[in-house]
Amino acid sequence: MTAAVMANGNWDPALSRLLVSLEEARQVLPSSEEEFGFLSDLLQSKELHALVKVHNKIINNGKDEKFHPTLSNSMQIALEVLEVVAPRTCISEDCKEVFMLLQKPHIQGLLCAHDAVAQKDYFPRLPEIPLEVDEDEETIKIVQLVKSNEPLGATIKTDEETGKIVIARIMHGGAADRSGLIHVGDEVCEVNGISVEGKTPNDVLKILQSSEGTITFKLVPADGKSGLRESKVRVRAHFDYASATDPYIPCKEAGLDFVKGDILHIVSQDDAYWWQARREGDRNMRAGLIPSRALQERRIIHERAQIDKAAGEEKTSEDETWNLGLHLLPTNFPVGLCSVSVLPGCQSPKSPRCASKPKTKKIMYELAENDDFDREEIATYEEVAKLYPRPGLHRPVVLIGPPGVGRNELKRRLIATDPEKYKTPIPYTSRSVRHGEVHGKEYFFVTREKMEEEIESGKFIEFGEYKGNLYGTSAESVKSLVNAGYVCILNPHYQALKMLRTPQLKPYVIYIKPPPFDVLKETRNAAYARSTFDENNSRGFTDEEFRDMLHSAERIEFLYSHLFDCTIVNADLSAAFEHLVQAVTRVETEPLWVPASWVQ
Numbered sequence: 001m002t003a004a005v006m007a008n009g010n011w012d013p014a015l016s017r018l019l020v021s022l023e024e025a026r027q028v029l030p031s032s033e034e035e036f037g038f039l040s041d042l043l044q045s046k047e048l049h050a051l052v053k054v055h056n057k058i059i060n061n062g063k064d065e066k067f068h069p070t071l072s073n074s075m076q077i078a079l080e081v082l083e084v085v086a087p088r089t090c091i092s093e094d095c096k097e098v099f100m101l102l103q104k105p106h107i108q109g110l111l112c113a114h115d116a117v118a119q120k121d122y123f124p125r126l127p128e129i130p131l132e133v134d135e136d137e138e139t140i141k142i143v144q145l146v147k148s149n150e151p152l153g154a155t156i157k158t159d160e161e162t163g164k165i166v167i168a169r170i171m172h173g174g175a176a177d178r179s180g181l182i183h184v185g186d187e188v189c190e191v192n193g194i195s196v197e198g199k200t201p202n203d204v205l206k207i208l209q210s211s212e213g214t215i216t217f218k219l220v221p222a223d224g225k226s227g228l229r230e231s232k233v234r235v236r237a238h239f240d241y242a243s244a245t246d247p248y249i250p251c252k253e254a255g256l257d258f259v260k261g262d263i264l265h266i267v268s269q270d271d272a273y274w275w276q277a278r279r280e281g282d283r284n285m286r287a288g289l290i291p292s293r294a295l296q297e298r299r300i301i302h303e304r305a306q307i308d309k310a311a312g313e314e315k316t317s318e319d320e321t322w323n324l325g326l327h328l329l330p331t332n333f334p335v336g337l338c339s340v341s342v343l344p345g346c347q348s349p350k351s352p353r354c355a356s357k358p359k360t361k362k363i364m365y366e367l368a369e370n371d372d373f374d375r376e377e378i379a380t381y382e383e384v385a386k387l388y389p390r391p392g393l394h395r396p397v398v399l400i401g402p403p404g405v406g407r408n409e410l411k412r413r414l415i416a417t418d419p420e421k422y423k424t425p426i427p428y429t430s431r432s433v434r435h436g437e438v439h440g441k442e443y444f445f446v447t448r449e450k451m452e453e454e455i456e457s458g459k460f461i462e463f464g465e466y467k468g469n470l471y472g473t474s475a476e477s478v479k480s481l482v483n484a485g486y487v488c489i490l491n492p493h494y495q496a497l498k499m500l501r502t503p504q505l506k507p508y509v510i511y512i513k514p515p516p517f518d519v520l521k522e523t524r525n526a527a528y529a530r531s532t533f534d535e536n537n538s539r540g541f542t543d544e545e546f547r548d549m550l551h552s553a554e555r556i557e558f559l560y561s562h563l564f565d566c567t568i569v570n571a572d573l574s575a576a577f578e579h580l581v582q583a584v585t586r587v588e589t590e591p592l593w594v595p596a597s598w599v600q
């Protein structure tokens with residue numbers, strides 16, 4: 001029979017050899033005639049024959065290099081290339097061409113499709129092939145992992161319904177995930193031969209900790225398990241997070257710490273309360289747990305309610321006026337900050353005390369009163385994407401800061417370095433032209449009616465009234481500078497930020513922060529700085545004005561810090577200016593993170 005089988009050219013030689021050895025060993029095998037017959041039939045069955053043929057075909061095809069993608073992250077590499085060539089587009093035509101080419105949507109689409117195929121990230125997913133299991137028989141899988149310094153990257157819990165130990169979470173990129181053998185919901189039966197029945201997750205952890213070398217799990221696979229698919233979402237964190245001090249995190253060791261401003265790659269949002277993330281650029285492949293947006297929002301609302309309660313207990317009748325905003329502030333937040341001036345009138349937003357003091361600043365700011373308290377919006381995570389510098393189309397640079405901190409000084413110095421490149425929009429006014437003034441040079445002179453109409457229709461990013469005349473900056477004048485290829489430098493009132501931060505303008509926001517009181521006083525006095533709180537600019541700042549500046553700064557930071565792209569402390573003026581030049585160069589040459597909606 002064997003010879004007949006072997007004579008068949010289609011017969012697999014490995015199967016033939018097995019059959020021959022089986023027959024040769026027949027006499028010495030302790031097996032029964034029945035068992036021998038079964039094995040012999042199996043080795044000659046058409047089904048096994050076909051199966052081995054298919055197997056060999058697949059193996060042979062797999063050997064052919066052209067079926068293997070050389071990489072599965074071509075999109076990532078394209079982005080890295082863009083980062084490298086972006087600053088060189090002005091020195092080399094080739095760089096420019098590659099830069100433009102790699103940004104084309106169809107090239108990016110092609111690369112994305114390539115990566116999806118290479119990563120076998122197909123969509124829609126095929127349903128799992130149902131396992132044919134005998135009703136009473138459970139499939140058990142044995143998984144062996146070698147213990148190293150690296151954590152396993154999985155958490156366990158007691159299933160509430162069955163009381164059994166199950167895999168609660170698999171951390172993306174961790175050892176368990178990479179093995180592809182352990183899935184969420186798998187039931188743990190044994191660890192290193194020790195039954196975990198009736199044990200708590202802590203008991204199981206102890207077994208794991210005391211094990212050396214290879215760890216063997218006996219698991220009952222979960223039904224309908226699915227492979228983990230990585231999301232591509234990047235977010236900017238608007239709060240600091242330290243897992244060690246978080247009483248709610250299910251597993252402190254699995255936590256990922258971050259600070260406000262960090263860019264996080266969210267790899268899984270499967271759990272409503274605990275997302276999995278990596279810090280962008282972090283080489284560590286294993287993801288960590290971070291609170292989800294929903295959880296963090298709840299936490300902030302709870303914290304604010306606590307603060308509210310505490311503030312309510314301390315509240316005096318004087319506090320009443322500021323109640324609208326202060327219920328959002330930390331308990332130690334300075335009380336009595338400035339209100340917002342309302343047309344008509346000439347209160348300045350600088351401080352509540354400033355209503356009695358004249359100002360040199362011509363343009364004051366006006367917005368609906370409640371607008372200043374937009375921290376009602378809870379800043380947790382903001383989805384971001386990289387924006388590449390676009391040759392000839394510069395992002396406007398917006399300097400935000402408390403009155404008197406030095407924004408005008410820094411803006412003036414920057415424009416002076418290259419007046420043909422850096423421009424600031426020309427303001428509008430309803431006052432009449434003075435001798436020597438030219439329309440479109442110092443101001444655009446328009447009638448009060450026209451200006452009021454345009455303010456009404458939302459065309460001004462900031463406006464105010466001074467000595468019976470209106471002053472303001474129109475959004476259109478910012479746009480026209482940008483479209484003409486200039487780098488538009490703005491130093492509007494901080495409340496203008498919300499109007500400026502649009503997908504059309506894509507501003508880069510720099511916060512000019514005052515240094516601590518002593519340094520502020522020392523640097524300004526040493527430079528004979530002129531107080532911007534004084535109408536004639538004829539004296540230095542008073543201590544009270546320095547304190548106002550610091551109070552305003554705290555308020556701006558509390559309300560708007562989540563909108564800052566960069567912070568510059570204006571202590572030593574030349575150091576602050578150097579920092580500004582570096583930041584502006586970065587905006588012109590480097591891809592930077594912006595709200596995802598700006599790049600769609």
Ligand SMILES: Nc1ncnc2c1ncn2[C@@H]1O[C@H](COP(=O)(O)OP(=O)(O)OP(=O)(O)O)[C@@H](O)[C@H]1O
Pocket residue numbers: 361401402403404405406407408409410523524527528529530531532533570571572573574576
């Ligand atoms: N780092 C610094 N050290 C010393 N003096 C400074 C510094 N920065 C700014 N000044 C001075 O402080 C004064 C106020 O600065 P500037 O007019 O730029 O303030 P501003 O932020 O534009 O204020 P406002 O918004 O009220 O117009 C000016 O005399 C300026 O030269």
